[in-house]
Amino acid sequence: MNNVHNAEFEMLRTRRFAQKLKGHYSNGKDEVFAHHIIQSFPPDAKITKEQAHEIGEKMMLQFTEGKHEFVIATHVDKGHLHNHIIFNATSNVDLKKFRWKKVTASLLYKISNDVSLEYGIEPIKSTLDSKYKAYEKYRKEMTFSNEIKQRLNFLISQSSSFEDFQRKLPLLNLQGDFYTKSGKLKKYATYKLLDFPQQRAKRDATLSKKGDYLLKNLEEQFKKNEVVLSEDELIEGYEKIKRDVFALPDVEIIIEPWQVSQQDEDFIYLTFDYGIKNQGEVRIHKSQFLTQEDGNYKLQLKHSDFFLLVDSEHQSKSRYIKSSVLVEQLTTDNLRPPTKFYSARKEFIFALDSLNFLAQKNIHTGEQVEDYFSVLKNKLEESAQAIENVDRKIEAVVEQYKYKNPSLEIKKKLEGLYLQNDELKALHQEITKTIDQVEQISEYSLGHKERLQYIPKEKQEQKQSPKY
Incomplete structure (x- = not known):
């Protein structure tokens, strides 16, 4: 901008030039010409009005990436310093319109806090989470x-x-x-x-x-x-299913200490690389992490989870990401495959709890029982197939690198695959044991059943348990 006193005229000329160049004309109705921002500082902030003005300028250069004209007026009439900032909605570099999104205000707030911190102004903790309001x-x-x-x-x-x-x-x-x-x-x-x-x-x-x-x-x-x-x-039954089934995560991944950028009382912030040379930060509540003895973390996620990715340099690129995107990138970074078999475990436990309930009600046959037994058999087949798939992956890695010195990348990859295999085998054995117990007290095998029988787990442990 050439002259701050001609700010309005220069901003309108930029808009007009963009219209002429692109051939997009508007009568101005419902159009956003500029945006007004108020940046306030705490009454006890030990800064001068010149420093307050500097903070506003640095914030806007980072926020607009230097692509929009702006003017700042620093006020000292309210008992605390504050800046009034007007910036042009039309860029004077690429001539594009600035789009104010749901996360824009929270991103601007973060930049303001970061710049203010350089001048010794601590962000107020109670408002620190406001950047995540939309999220x-x-x-x-x-x-x-x-x-x-x-x-x-x-x-x-x-x-x-x-x-x-x-x-x-x-x-x-x-x-x-x-x-x-x-x-x-x-x-x-x-x-x-x-x-x-x-x-x-x-x-x-x-x-x-x-x-x-x-x-x-x-x-x-x-x-x-x-x-x-x-x-x-009903309520007691639901609380049990909630504990046994619904509380289980859908996927679990290993997080190494170098992937953690910072943490506070409630949250852990993870470094997130994406695209070409782009880096951001994702905030996740500590309740989703399990600390391991080796210093690593286990991060437990549900498929329905999503997170706000805050781009470190280009605030306009910040966006929401699904847990699947987070898992793919974080595991690519640390070369540790995720564990993704909890859905099978959930269905197995739900079917087992349901069969226990039916047995307690002396119900051993019928469509309800048939459906739950089918779930058990399906989960048994799925876990067997999953084990076979992991075995093939391990075999392929060993075959490819057995004549070479294994790198750290290969060691981590095999370590993750072995862990997956152990978890899957434990699940498979658990399902097999359950079906074996059922078959022992059935009149017919599961493959050719006319009458299915089942005994609750607690009664199986009794020496003289009645057979159904």
Whole structure:
């Protein structure tokens, strides 16, 4: 900018030049010409007005990457120093419009804190997390959907009819809306959590692409349930499934100390490389980490997790990333393969708990039992196939490098594959043992069964347990 007193004129000329060059003309209606930013400093900040102005200038050069004209006015009339900043929405370098995104304000706040720190101004801890407001809001929305599905899955498996299903919904703090004002059944139901700050109810059609929660499909699922938990047993049963199944992560990866850029009381910040020479930082709550004896961490994630990636240099490139993207990059960086078999374990434990419940109710045959036994057999086959796949990978690595001195990269790769193999074999043995116990007390083998029998685990441990 040539003259601060002509700031408005120069910014408008930049906009006009961009329109002429690109051929995109606008009458100005609903157009954003410039953005106004207020940067405030604590009353006890030991800086001069000149330094406050400097901080504002450094912040804006980093924030706009030097591509937008701006003007700063430092005020001293409010008992604390603060800057009023106007910057041109049209770039005077690439002539592109600045797009204010959901994360822009939080990114600007981070830059302001970083620059202020150079002048001895500590960011206020209570507001440090404000840069993640948009992220937390979006995360909550996703959490609502997953929590609703989790509770619905359990209720559907423990309801004998649609009426029974409706009665049990409030027990798990779920509100369902099924009927029109005239009393007719709606085409789409909506659900809302009563113990979460959920504002908008979720429609059943949006919870599953397969239509698992559509009203027209629920009745068929209820018919399969010969016996279900009573209303008195429901909450205790759900809490058990929550502990045994839903709390398990979907994937687990190793994080080495050099991948941690910083940590505070609640969070660990991981260095994240992406694209060509791009680097950022991802913040993850400490509750998702397990500290290992060798100094490494185990990071446990769910497929539904997502994180805010803050680009270190180009703030405009910051964005949300899924856990799958995070896993791929972090494991590529440290050469340690992830463990990805918890979904099989979840289904196995859920089926086993369900069979235990049915056995306690003296139910040993029928469609319900058949379905859960099928899950056990499927998980057994899946784990066997997974073990074979890992064995082939190990064999291929050994064959390729057995005539060479193994590098650190190869050692880490094999270490990760061996760990995967051990975990999968433990799961396979667990499923095999369960099926063997069931077969021992069955009249027919699992492959040719007409009547299936099962004995609860706690009764198997008794010496004189009754046989069903």
